[in-house]
Amino acid sequence: MANMPVSEMRLPPHLAHLLAARRLDTAKDVLSLPEVELMAILDAGLPTARAAVALVSEAACPPYQTALALLEERVRLGGGVRLATTLCGLDEALGGGIPMGKLTEVVGPSGIGKTQFCLKLALLAALPEYYGGLDGRVVYIDTEFKFSSRRMIEIGQKSFPQIFRQEGLAQKMAGRILVTRPTSLADFTKSLEEMKVTLLQHDVKLLIVDSMAALMSLENEKATAGFRQHPLRWTLSFLKSIAEFSRVPVVVTNQVRSQSNDDGYHFSFEVDKKDGNKCAERFDSHLVAALGIQWAHAVTVRLVFESHSGHRFIKVAKSPMSPAVAFPFIVESSGITLLSDESIDVTGPGITSIHCQGQNVLAR
Amino acid sequence: MGEQSGAQNAWDMLSDEQSQKHTTTGSGDLNDILGGGIHCKEVTEIGGVPGVGKTQLGIQLAINVQIPVEYGGLGGKAVYIDTEGSFMVERVYQIAEGCIRDILEHFPQSHEKSSSGQKQLQPEHFLADIYYFRICSYTEQIAVINYLEKFLGEHKDVRIVVIDSVTFHFRQDFEDLALRTRVLSGLSLKLMKIAKTYNLAVVLLNQVTTKFTEGSFQLTLALGDSWSHSCTNRVILYWNGNERYACLDKSPSLPVASAPYAVTGKGIRDAVSSNHKRARVT
Numbered sequence: 148m149a150n151m152p153v154s155e156m157r158l159p160p161h162l163a164h165l166l167a168a169r170r171l172d173t174a175k176d177v178l179s180l181p182e183v184e185l186m187a188i189l190d191a192g193l194p195t196a197r198a199a200v201a202l203v204s205e206a207a208c209p210p211y212q213t214a215l216a217l218l219e220e221r222v223r224l225g226g227g228v229r230l231a232t233t234l235c236g237l238d239e240a241l242g243g244g245i246p247m248g249k250l251t252e253v254v255g256p257s258g259i260g261k262t263q264f265c266l267k268l269a270l271l272a273a274l275p276e277y278y279g280g281l282d283g284r285v286v287y288i289d290t291e292f293k294f295s296s297r298r299m300i301e302i303g304q305k306s307f308p309q310i311f312r313q314e315g316l317a318q319k320m321a322g323r324i325l326v327t328r329p330t331s332l333a334d335f336t337k338s339l340e341e342m343k344v345t346l347l348q349h350d351v352k353l354l355i356v357d358s359m360a361a362l363m364s365l366e367n368e369k370a371t372a373g374f375r376q377h378p379l380r381w382t383l384s385f386l387k388s389i390a391e392f393s394r395v396p397v398v399v400t401n402q403v404r405s406q407s408n409d410d411g412y413h414f415s416f417e418v419d420k421k422d423g424n425k426c427a428e429r430f431d432s433h434l435v436a437a438l439g440i441q442w443a444h445a446v447t448v449r450l451v452f453e454s455h456s457g458h459r460f461i462k463v464a465k466s467p468m469s470p471a472v473a474f475p476f477i478v479e480s481s482g483i484t485l486l487s488d489e490s491i492d493v494t495g496p497g498i499t500s501i502h503c504q505g506q507n508v509l510a511r
Numbered sequence: 512m513g514e515q516s517g518a519q520n521a522w523d524m525l526s527d528e529q530s531q532k533h534t535t536t537g538s539g540d541l542n543d544i545l546g547g548g549i550h551c552k553e554v555t556e557i558g559g560v561p562g563v564g565k566t567q568l569g570i571q572l573a574i575n576v577q578i579p580v581e582y583g584g585l586g587g588k589a590v591y592i593d594t595e596g597s598f599m600v601e602r603v604y605q606i607a608e609g610c611i612r613d614i615l616e617h618f619p620q621s622h623e624k625s626s627s628g629q630k631q632l633q634p635e636h637f638l639a640d641i642y643y644f645r646i647c648s649y650t651e652q653i654a655v656i657n658y659l660e661k662f663l664g665e666h667k668d669v670r671i672v673v674i675d676s677v678t679f680h681f682r683q684d685f686e687d688l689a690l691r692t693r694v695l696s697g698l699s700l701k702l703m704k705i706a707k708t709y710n711l712a713v714v715l716l717n718q719v720t721t722k723f724t725e726g727s728f729q730l731t732l733a734l735g736d737s738w739s740h741s742c743t744n745r746v747i748l749y750w751n752g753n754e755r756y757a758c759l760d761k762s763p764s765l766p767v768a769s770a771p772y773a774v775t776g777k778g779i780r781d782a783v784s785s786n787h788k789r790a791r792v793t
Contacts (some may be wrong), residue, residue, distance in 0.1 A: 149650035175650040178657075181693040204657030207650060214591070214641035218600045228601075242601060249596060380682065388647060391596050414730045414747055416758060416767070441682060443561040444718045447597060465562035467599045470774070494753045498562065 148207050149175045156206040162199050165189055174207035230272060230281060230353065230396050232264075233306075234474070236488035237461060242468035246448060248394045250387055254401040254436045255452030256503040259459060260478045261400045264452070265355050266299045267306070267482040268398060272353035273323040278310055283352025285324045286342060288335065290361040294326050305481035332362050332382075339385055346393040354395055356386070360402035360437040379438065383445050399446070403434040403501050434501040455502040458486070464498050471498040532585055534576045534671060534712055536568065537610075537779035540770035544759045549712045550744070551585075551670060554702050556677075558717035558732035559748030564755060564774045565716045566597045567606075568748070569673045571779040572714055573641050574603070574610050576671040582614050587670025587711070588640040590662075592655055594679045598643065607634035609777025642666070649680035649694075656698055663709045670711045672702075677715040678733045692737050699741035715742065754782055 151174045153166050169188050171177045177199060180188065186196040212220075221228060229243035238244045245251050245268070253261045269287055274280025287294055303320065304311045311317055325345075329335035345351060363379055390397040436443060436451075443449070449465035461483075462473040472490035476483050533548030542548045549555055549572055559565050573591050578584020591598060611632045642662075646652050652674075663669055685691040706713045722731040732739060732747070739745070745761035751771070758769040771782035 148654070149648040174654065175648075178650050178653040179690070179694065181690075181697045184693075200657055201661065204654040205661060207654040208658040209644060209646065209651055209655070211590075211642045211644045213639050214598075214600055214603055214643050215635055215638035217598075217643055218604065218635075218638055221600060246599070387596060391645075414749055414758075415724065416747075416760065417749065417751075440561065440719060440721070444676075445595065445679070446561075447599075449562070467566060467597060467602045470776075499560070499750070 148209055149173070151207050153177065153203065156203060158199075158202050158206075162195070162202065165191065165195075166199065166203075174203055177203045178207065224394075230268065231279060232268065233271065233279070234461075234476070234483065234485045236474045236485050236490055237463070239488075240463050240469045240472050240474075240490055241448065241466060245396045245398065247396050248391045249396065249447035250390055250445065251396060251398045251448040251450065252401055252436075252442075252446040253398060253450045253452065254403065255501065256403050256434065256454070259452045259454060259503075260476070260483055261452055262293045262357055263298075263302075263478050264483050265357050265398060265400065266294070267302055268353060269324050269355060270299060270303050270306075270320065273320045274307070274310070278307065281352040283323070283350050285353045285355065286345070286351055287324055287326045288338065288354075288356045289326055289328050290335070290356070290358055292328065293357065296321055299324075301480060302482040305479075329362070335362050336382070336385075339382075339389070343389060343392075346389065346395065351393070352395055354389070354397045356397070356399045358400040358402060360400075363438060379442065383442065387445065401442070402437045403503070404437045406435050434503055436501065451501055453502045460491075461485075462493055462498075464493075532670070532710075534572055534585060535578070535583075536772070537571045537575060538770070538772040538781045538785075540781055540785050541757050541772045541779070544757070544765070544768040544770045545744075545746070546762075546765050549671070549714060551710050551712045552707050553743040554699070554706055554713040554715065554741075555744040555746060556715045556717055556732070556742035557746045557748065558719060560719050560730065560750070563748045563750065564772075564779070565748060566675055567602075567774050568779055569675045569714060569716050570598070570603050570606055571610075572671055572712075573673055574606050574637055574778070576712070577637050577640050578610065578614065582618055585670045588642065588666065588668045590642045590644070590659070590669050590672040592644045592646055592652075592672070592674045594646045594652060594674070595676055596645070597675060598645075600638070603638060603641070604634050605776065606778040607637040609775075610637070612777065642669070646680070649685065652677075652680050653694065653698065656701055659705055660701075660708075663705060663711070667709070669709070671714065672705065672711060673714045673716070675716045676718055678718040682718070682733060688735075692735065695734060695738050696741060699738070703743070754784065 153163065153172055153174070166177060177185070182196055182200065185200065186193060189196060189199070229241070229246055231238050231244035253264055255261055269285045271279070272281045272283055272285045274282070276282045300317050300321065303317065327338050329338055346354070386397055386399070446465065447467065451462040451464045453460055453462060458475045459477065460473040460475055462471065463469055464471060471493040473493050474488070474490060475486040477486060532551045535542055535548045536545070557565055557568060569591070573589035576585050576587045576589050578586070580586040611634065614632060644655050646655055659672065681691060681695065702713045718733045719730050720733045721728045742761070743763060744759070747758045747760050749756055749758065754771045755773060756769050756771050759765060759767060771784060773780050773782045
């Protein structure tokens, strides 16, 4: 809609000519200008500029729907509003599973089980519907060379033994999972763009990026002179729009890093209070998610994988559908399993912090 | 000669201010520091860290504005402008159900249809009265804000416009920061005009960024210093220990104050610890 050509807008002829003469060819061209500047460029009075803006805005504005129509549409598109993870407690907390058309982030220290989780999801999306899957293809973007077919099939065999005993099924399932290994952000960007077509034509039901942070850290080491915009922001926009447009769930893994002094912690009106406590809080949780606060705003669901008190936990740290809860889990041959479907409530700062016991983060 | 167009004397304005309508936030404590709720005819900015409940509050307001007049609400409709895709319709349904349940609790005689034959207390009716726009670029965001003037003229029962979030596209795609500031100030003027002309509340949800001030990095709302002057009211949602708090950081007539609130299955409500007293920051 932003690039909608003015010529297609059916404006009154004098306005259409005026805009064309000044090379204001798209909605974006016209609307990015403040009123006064538009008047200057068009060499016209305020009423003309306002009329142009009003008409172009009406043409470029996307149509509205009532929330009820949105709900009915969702129902009409059938089940598949969520990708069930088969971890019952987690699925219940998420309102059925990983949401379609949204960005879900899986963040945690290395080695905790993020890739194991992704492997299982990939499998689930590929499985036929009568086994609870989405019966579709999966695109797995593997930036750290962690994808292991052997491991994924092992997970399949151990989680769904009766299915995988069938002849040729393992091959069929594995054949549905497309793995790409971009080595740079430019590569990744290129695959994403090609992906748009693939997603629509080839019945892709899940997109996994494992991991996003690795790509970004590669990029930060190189000069970014070639990029007009910050690469993360562009990638973020693109992933979100792919997700929504094609209605597939997009799962992205993120790393953690130690907290630095650059991390803003409080608002200015809070700073006066409790100076002593502030220091204590800072040492309490050593880790923060990489990729920054803008990324954190943009994801719809954030699942934090962490370890403390001798156990590992999946924590639903951000979700529009549920309060913050955590589930203990282990990783075994059949992949990730919850030790309990009873959720543990997480309150206060615990929601936003990431714990990692038993690892020397300072040595990273 | 007559009056200068657009000018009003302060005495007339006083009676206007006193009859000003509010939309309840769902939390009594929060309403208290806001002077009753979110005000019509004003632009209120609500910012906070990810996950603290901005979208939850935005959705709650889009539902609460619809509470029928006989139950103490405005009986209006809502426009929800979604720039991030955070609007999850199943959650909106839940919040509508929660609101209805609370109405029925407070007004037990209303199980039958209300006497004036107004809105039936069904979640579907509440959802039907939210006009939802999905915006995918800053151009579309500018377009929809401009288009609102015409739209609201055709839908005079809208009493709230929520933009969730006003930040997203402006952080992503704008390379020229000086131009961005001019465009944003044009938008904020338009929004203020809409609020006053159509007697509705405009609520802008904003993200958070870090700023280096007074020798350390602090959290602050995004979009820069000049934007921060643009809104009439500013509310910041933050974590205080184990609880969610809201701080009224800017208001033309109310003191700076904080209050706790909670996000529950039913929506925004008072915090468990609430005893309905206002907690002052200074």
